[in-house]
Amino acid sequence: HSPELAAFHAIWAMAAVMLFQNPVKAYFNKEPIGAAFKQSVVDIFASLAAGGRNMVSVALATAAAGIIVGVVAMGLGGLITQIIDTLSGGNIYLLLIIAALASLVIGMGLPTTATYIVMASLTAPAIVEIGGMYGFIVPLMAAHLFCFYFGILADDTPPVGLAAYAAAAIAKSDPIATGIQGFMYDIRTAILPFMFIFNSDLILHNITSWPAGLLIFAMACMGNFAFASATQGWLVAKNRFYELPFLLAATFILMRPDAIASWLGVAHEKRFWMYLIGLAVFGVIFLMQWPRRPRDAAPATA
Known part of the structure; x- marks a missing residue:
């Protein structure tokens, strides 16, 4: 099926469901x-009318993206690639930081769809091309997710942070302070895109079995949980200063088992066994904090 035909079938199927939903109830x-x-x-x-209204913003973003793609094709894309290449000096880490900052700046004030379209046109190809120039192969999907995540992160990153302004209006708080606090809450989003680049298992690149995919998904969730605990200063109790390095270590092991396997001289095919080390480190911190967990005060007795 073409995308248009798939959308058409989805529309009439949903219309059929809506037609009989109310009579059955x-x-x-x-x-x-x-x-x-x-x-019904x-x-x-009413749904068709609402869909037409909602398509206006998407159509405008798509039209603007067409202009951007045309400009990129005329040479701007190559210019951006040259600028990033010059600034990074071939260092993949510096390249990604520059691309992340560029995505944050470009993503400011744009809706989600427009953010992805712009990122996919400008910064994602630069990551793939420059990485390939220096022998670092970046999967195209990983590059797109990298730029998209940082583009979305711009929504609550001061000074623009449109989502932070909306939340501040509801909470009647300072927008900048709200944006900073929101950024701290979702700072794990800032590390996950880097993991997409350096550990393509997270995007299921060359993963062909369901058990392996589910294992990677579960361990990635645990890694994000460990990182959130480290950045928020709390697991089941308030973190102590010496627990922070262990939480960060557990995060790295659970997100980059391939790197640990390489350091230990373990074959790449057995990298998933490294998850046990990360789980052990995380489990030790959990058990250390468990006796310190907050408890409800016992009811007073007469």
């Missing part, structure tokens, strides 16, 4: 079926 609730059927027809046309 009315039948079981012993309510008038005719009125429910009429309401009204809901279908």
Whole structure:
């Protein structure tokens, strides 16, 4: 199927579901079926109208993206690649930091769809091309996710942080302080894109079995949990200063088992066994904090 045909089938299938949803509910609730059927027809046309209105912003973003792609094709893309290459000096880490900062700046004030379109047109190809120039192969999907994550992160990163302004209006708080606090809460988003680049297992690149995919997913969740505990200063109790390095170590091991396997001289095919080390480190910190966990105060007795 083409994308257009798939969307068409999805629309009429959803319309069929909506058409019979209210009458079926009315039948079981012993309510008038005719009125429910009429309401279903009204809901279908209202949904079509809402979909048309929502498509306006997407259409504008797509049209703007077409202009961007055209400009990139005329030479701007090569210029951006040259600038990033010159600034990074061929250092892959510096390259990624520059690309991350560029994605943060470009993503400021853009909606999600437009952010991805712009990132995919400008910074993602630069990462793939420059990485390949210096022998570091970056999967295209990893490069796209890298730029997209940092573009989305711009929504709550001061000084723009449109999401932070919206949240501050609800909470009646300072927008900049809200943005900084929000950035601290989702700072794990800032490390995950780097893991996509250096550990392509996270995007299931060359992973062909369901058990391996589920294992990677579970361990990545544990790694993010360990990193969140480190940055928030709390696991099951308030972290002590000497526990922070162990939480960060557990994060790295769970997110980069291939690096640990390489350092220990373990074959790449057996890298998943390194997860046991990360789980052990994380488990030790958990057990150390368990006796310090907050407990509800015992009820007072007369």
